[in-house]
Amino acid sequence: MAQPVNIAVAGVSGYAGLELARLLLRHPRLKGTPPIFLGRPGEQESALPLLTELHPQLGNNNGARRLSLEPFDWHDLRARGVDLLFLATPHEQSREWVPQAIENGMKVIDLSGAWRLQNAANRAIYRFADEGEVTAAAMQEEAVYGMPELHRDAVRDARIVANPGCYATSIILALAPLIRAGFINLDHGIVCDSKSGVSGAGKAPTAATHFMNAADNLSAYGVFNHRHTGELLEQLHLTAEQITFTPHLLPIPRGILSTIYLELNSKRTADKIDHCYREFYASSPMVRWYGRRLPQIQYVAHTNFCDIGFELAPDSRRVVLVSCLDNLLKGAAGQAVQNMNLLYGWEESEGLL
Amino acid sequence: MAQPVNIAVAGVSGYAGLELARLLLRHPRLKGTPPIFLGRPGEQESALPLLTELHPQLGNNNGARRLSLEPFDWHDLRARGVDLLFLATPHEQSREWVPQAIENGMKVIDLSGAWRLQNAANRAIYRFADEGEVTAAAMQEEAVYGMPELHRDAVRDARIVANPGCYATSIILALAPLIRAGFINLDHGIVCDSKSGVSGAGKAPTAATHFMNAADNLSAYGVFNHRHTGELLEQLHLTAEQITFTPHLLPIPRGILSTIYLELNSKRTADKIDHCYREFYASSPMVRWYGRRLPQIQYVAHTNFCDIGFELAPDSRRVVLVSCLDNLLKGAAGQAVQNMNLLYGWEESEGLL
Amino acid sequence: MAQPVNIAVAGVSGYAGLELARLLLRHPRLKGTPPIFLGRPGEQESALPLLTELHPQLGNNNGARRLSLEPFDWHDLRARGVDLLFLATPHEQSREWVPQAIENGMKVIDLSGAWRLQNAANRAIYRFADEGEVTAAAMQEEAVYGMPELHRDAVRDARIVANPGCYATSIILALAPLIRAGFINLDHGIVCDSKSGVSGAGKAPTAATHFMNAADNLSAYGVFNHRHTGELLEQLHLTAEQITFTPHLLPIPRGILSTIYLELNSKRTADKIDHCYREFYASSPMVRWYGRRLPQIQYVAHTNFCDIGFELAPDSRRVVLVSCLDNLLKGAAGQAVQNMNLLYGWEESEGLL
Amino acid sequence: MAQPVNIAVAGVSGYAGLELARLLLRHPRLKGTPPIFLGRPGEQESALPLLTELHPQLGNNNGARRLSLEPFDWHDLRARGVDLLFLATPHEQSREWVPQAIENGMKVIDLSGAWRLQNAANRAIYRFADEGEVTAAAMQEEAVYGMPELHRDAVRDARIVANPGCYATSIILALAPLIRAGFINLDHGIVCDSKSGVSGAGKAPTAATHFMNAADNLSAYGVFNHRHTGELLEQLHLTAEQITFTPHLLPIPRGILSTIYLELNSKRTADKIDHCYREFYASSPMVRWYGRRLPQIQYVAHTNFCDIGFELAPDSRRVVLVSCLDNLLKGAAGQAVQNMNLLYGWEESEGLL
Secondary structure, three states: OOOOOOEEEEOOOOHHHHHHHHHHHOOHHHOOOOOEEEOOOOOOHHHOOEHHHHOHHHOOOOOOOOOEOEOOOHHHHHHOOOOEEEEOOOHHHHHHHHHHHHHOOOEEEEOOOOOOOOOHHHHHHHOOOOOOHHHHHHHHOOOEEOOHHHHHHHHHOOOEEEOOOHHHHHHHHHHHHHHHOOOEOHHHOEEEEEEEOHHHHOOOOOOOOEHHHHOOOOEEOOOOOOOOHHHHHHHHOOOHHHEEEEEEEOOOOOOEEEEEEEEEOOOOOHHHHHHHHHHHOOOOOOEEEOOOOOOOHHHHOOOOOEEEEEEEOOOOOEEEEEEEEOOOHHHHHHHHHHHHHHHOOOOOOOOOO | OOOOOOEEEEOOOOHHHHHHHHHHHOOHHHOOOOOEEEOOOOOOHHHOOEHHHHOHHHOOOOOOOOOEOEOOOHHHHHHOOOOEEEEOOOHHHHHHHHHHHHHOOOEEEEOOOOOOOOOHHHHHHHOOOOOOHHHHHHHHOOOEEOOHHHHHHHHHOOOEEEOOOHHHHHHHHHHHHHHHOOOEOHHHOEEEEEEEOHHHHOOOOOOOOEHHHHOOOOEEOOOOOOOOHHHHHHHHOOOHHHEEEEEEEOOOOOOEEEEEEEEEOOOOOHHHHHHHHHHHOOOOOOEEEOOOOOOOHHHHOOOOOEEEEEEEOOOOOEEEEEEEEOOOHHHHHHHHHHHHHHHOOOOOOOOOO | OOOOOOEEEEOOOOHHHHHHHHHHHOOHHHOOOOOEEEOOOOOOHHHOOEHHHHOHHHOOOOOOOOOEOEOOOHHHHHHOOOOEEEEOOOHHHHHHHHHHHHHOOOEEEEOOOOOOOOOHHHHHHHOOOOOOHHHHHHHHOOOEEOOHHHHHHHHHOOOEEEOOOHHHHHHHHHHHHHHHOOOEOHHHOEEEEEEEOHHHHOOOOOOOOEHHHHOOOOEEOOOOOOOOHHHHHHHHOOOHHHEEEEEEEOOOOOOEEEEEEEEEOOOOOHHHHHHHHHHHOOOOOOEEEOOOOOOOHHHHOOOOOEEEEEEEOOOOOEEEEEEEEOOOHHHHHHHHHHHHHHHOOOOOOOOOO | OOOOOOEEEEOOOOHHHHHHHHHHHOOHHHOOOOOEEEOOOOOOHHHOOEHHHHOHHHOOOOOOOOOEOEOOOHHHHHHOOOOEEEEOOOHHHHHHHHHHHHHOOOEEEEOOOOOOOOOHHHHHHHOOOOOOHHHHHHHHOOOEEOOHHHHHHHHHOOOEEEOOOHHHHHHHHHHHHHHHOOOEOHHHOEEEEEEEOHHHHOOOOOOOOEHHHHOOOOEEOOOOOOOOHHHHHHHHOOOHHHEEEEEEEOOOOOOEEEEEEEEEOOOOOHHHHHHHHHHHOOOOOOEEEOOOOOOOHHHHOOOOOEEEEEEEOOOOOEEEEEEEEOOOOOOOHHHHHHHHHHHOOOOOOOOOO
16 A cells, blocks of 8 residues: 555544554554544534543553544545544434535445445434435445445445444344355244343443443343344345344443344255355455354454354254354444455455454 | 241252252241251261351351251151251252152252153253162152242142252243243244353353353353253143253353243234233242333342243234343242242242242 | 331432342331331322332332332321331431431431541531531431441440441451550551442442443542541541551442451460450351451352451561451441341341341 | 564463463564464374364464464474573473573573572472472573563563563552652551452362352452562562562452552652652553552553552652553563563564554
């Protein structure tokens, strides 16, 4: 890459933002041009906290890194030749800013749910304000669902990358090979029982994220109405009746494990299933296929891998899949960097191993 | 109860044993006749640890309680008029001792899996040694599956109470009302995704129970072959193909949450389902029905309750049940005490609230 | 007790309130007269939540218990013959209500810090509003510091019991015997390094109590200015320079462990120290002295015990004490019930074992 | 670096070994020459597990990395031009192997306690077998205590680097500036109350590392006799009576926080203390000085930083220091890589940010 890449990031105050900052700061391709970290629009420069005040984790002892926040200003970003904007902002914010970024000549990787859904009915769950929606709707079609394993080529050419949801990533990567192969009896329904660490619930202190409620506990939530469901339907070409998805809040900081139950449409051997996955993920550096062993959350925590394994019932019909990832990495910031790598033609796993 | 009740307990060194000791020591009906805690057979009296050495939790400051272990000796137990023997021993041990206890005129509540299964094929998973199996097989039929909510009357008259498995209790209590009502489409299969705290994995230090492997982690195990499956089949009258049960190891000390997925055999309203459970558990003090809200593990930890709630899909077909209990109490020692209460005609929840 | 005891409790919504409700509901002396649980003053009866909505843990299946909240009204409390009012309210509230309760002929056990300190300078940390302070100051002298092990007789006769702080209880019980015996070299300063579970930080969701900040973490806070310090000074007769107290937030729900460092004023044997504690706590059922072994938090969690042990350096001068308790029980609700037992002449540990 | 660096690592099966492997595999200077991971001596090549079987965390999907274990053989290592051997082995093993490595012309960075102590009396706690001890004792003097912040130049020229203990690192880095400045009243004794995550207790499953004993708990151990004490004495030039060190087992996977109490030998301002640390650590990239704010474990987890802050009492005499690090990184594998960087003249923090 002869040409330097200028990157800006908005929304670094959250957990995905912290991981994104960490990954970008040590990305080998960005050594000379550290990313610009942006405050909220309208925040006075003097009122901006240091990035290292928000996240003491990122500090160092000699101040060599530029770790302050800078005021958010489209003109300034354009003037500084920003090519790529990461948005780790709430979905309403992302819905508003993506068109503006495109107008200002930038590409965008958006980590929110704002641009993931092509079907307006599915998107309704996000309840976007009306204003701006005309422009947005026009742009929606252009957005690419940023899951490299499914849409590698489209991501390479995208201007808008809609980075997938964390739960959705774990489930779609586990199911896509069998669904594409036409192995599943969809009449029986697929069950996805997912469990996520608390970072998935966001940084705002709430009753649900209070240590006393989250620790030594487990709870299901969003049964039959979690907003990642739309991604499952669109990416896997399923109807709402064909898949049941139940998320749970797990008493750990990070990591998702999805246990997925399905019935094959005819008896098949374990080898057949194994082969299907090996082939599907042969060129995907960030998916690790375990065959007939089961991955665990700790194998993927603090990595950008999605690990998948399975078990087959003695009846050669029922299959249980287990899929694990780090919700802040492969489920958010890591996958975003993976998409950035594709956008610039770098190795897909660069800066992620 | 004019007559004093004499109780002995074997196997107090484990987690269920600790809880059993705790419950019995403060049971109002046993104030005058504290239980006899037994060492392992063959252990010299002088070599026996104090119960409070095994479990400092049980100690007090004035030594008023009898908290030593006593040598295990059938003659002695008989001579002291022991009526009831609790076994919190490994299943091989329980398989051997129950017939001897009966022979010595005692009733037994056994917390292991040794006597829960009537079907020899299901029981095969325990691989009992051959010797003694003839006697045992003859006695098996007499054993009552000690789940008061399903077998209250049989427990009252039992000599051998086979205390249910922890996972099995959470699943059977959640499914029994709908199955008995004939509401479930069994062709589609029931999925039970269960998560248990680490105490369920036993006291022996192993790689799986090492803090570094259990903490900040989640893992599935025993897929398609967990030994509690037999209890599900026998108690719910299902075939192995009709139910899929996957246990997971949860990074918390205690508690089980089972998320259960099923399809109704015709569209039904939430009220209909709600009514079915209310009726079924109207006289069961240890089950709390939540209706269309979902219980969490922390509501039941350190209690003997099994909490159950549900959600119904917009298609009025798919149901998700959530069932929670404390694996050491309603899933083990608490249910054992509940069974003792029935055996002696005491209030079912006595000493358990 | 021929005469029934009528008890009311304000402030049940918090963690100490939950434990207090639990203990009172199963206290053998209160079987016939369950406590009245009060809402906040001014709350409409119709707006009051059920106690079981606040704490699903307390519910049961047959509604036999009175578990609703009732409106707070002094006239009503008097009319119903309430003898004893528990306050698990914020300290400002307690400062205001205790005089009113006394005026209305009730005794009070207050779990807040409002009445623990006789020295106005120490009390300044609570910044009470001026109004009411004249009455309050007059009443302050009457308040008894409710630590049975130190003030058993005074508690029996008290009208106002100021229930001690959780950290303070763990430290005072560990140090009192050696200080009263005059064994400590106070010129060298005593160091109290205390660690508390997150329930000590209260129920309000804050950044500090967010699971993501509390879990997998440890942090010190309130160095040289924690408000329990005044209790240490007054109860142990020390100056601020003689004791350094540092609390830490531990990633567990409940429990306190204090590690205490001191220098003896002359060389002494371990036996001498052991003897000093054995004698001091001979008649205290809720303190367990471990001698030269060290207690751990899990020995006391969910109990009302304070466990204390020590180690002596080879120089026979330096002593390390370890003191553990459950901050919600011996550090709050349990000690309050212990005080109630004394007030009514019941056995000190009744309902607490 | 024109010349390629050939590195071998023994002892990768443990937690420090895993981190060391991770760091070396992604170290920029080792891109072309990945380290050789060694099995145990005498293990047959065919019996050696894959490194990715030991640590599924390290696997990838395309097999490009050399992640097998190789048989341990000195001749082979020499033949392949190994310059540097990392030992993450038990101390007995390290005591035996370091002289052999030197003999074979390699440098060694040893993560065990075997070579850290110059004083034989301090070293006695490790109870080395006699054989080999003559050679070892002769070599001991040459070993450099591998704490770059104190011995940067010596490390650069060392053949044997004794990588410091995890607790010792957190305490020595916190105290060295004040001790060198002569600010501390050593007559009063320094108190170091340290808390470590469970990875510090090693990978062997024991009662202490069982999840049920470690979780929701805190315990002190090794009071007055922990083997890191010798490092404190030698590196800080203190006598055993001048410092009291108590380690605790914290219910988290990784991280150490040490709270350190001392008295100044004359009143000093906070600025004076602040200045002392700023100067001392001006050129140390891996220490972050917080001044009068306090670091927490989560700021350093998964990093190679040691974070230090302080608080000064109103009497301007008593100081509390808080020092945090990740016991597996700055307390083990990370510091080892920092030492490697010095040995080869690379930037000290290379591969560690």
